[in-house]
Amino acid sequence: MGPFSRCLSILIYHRVIAEPDPLLSGEVCAKEFDWQLRVLGRWFRVLPLGEAVARLRDGTLPVRAACVTFDDGYADNVTAALPILRRHGLPATFFLATAFIDGGRMWNDTVIETVRRAPGNTLDARSVGLDTLGIATPDLRRRVIDRLLAALKYLPMEERQRRAGELSAAAACELPSGLMMTTEQVRQLHRSGMQIGAHTVNHPILAKLDPERAGNEIRESRAWLEAITGASVNLFAYPNGKPGLDYRREHVDMVKDLGFEAAVSTARGVAQAASDPFQLPRFTPWDRTPGKFLLRLMQTTFHTGAERV
């Protein structure tokens, strides 16, 4: 691979929140997303992921090519991110976990919103295998969220969901039900020319499932999205997405055998012609100023050779 081989930077986002939120410090707010797109639009050729993958394969990728992707299916992708994308005239691809559409809530949000709303200075976390945790300050609440998410993430899917539910029941607080997109919002995204990709039904760690269930998770999420949009869905994102830890070779083969055109992981790096199109790496520039954000984008284009299984 010579120094002039073309690179594809695929950015990954989850939420675009209306205002900065100390309990969601890893998410961008609308204002940040706006200037990030301004920087991207000025310095990069931003392509739909499907087109970028095809051009990577054909050797016709433009210099400084980039894609914008979103995982999970948060409603704020439509209410906050979509208007900003349209204002900048940039495309994006949205990978949706279909079980949560129309009022569902992912287990991690049950945890986050429970800790946000729990009354008093302590939280009973015995359902998660932890003790009583101090939540007197916003900073403590943020740290408690990190501990709880880490304790639950790799439990079997049903147990993870159940324990998160028990945590919120013990705290006796009302949780939001409008965090994820509605069916109509999925259609709206598609009608706006945005690309829709599959991200399983229940967002399991695929590596923790038996092969039949893993295959069903991938297949059924695509079938649902195709029925809703009336268009074919050819792109897939592995839940959590760490090669070897969250998915294995057999899942890559499943995605390929099911006829998808490409898939993205969360291995950090940029894609090149030699990259596996079914394990394209992504990254999130976390810098909070436009200059540093651009610098990191430019530097990351030298970080190739991403992990794969």
Ligand SMILES: [Zn+2]
């Ligand atoms: Zn996800």
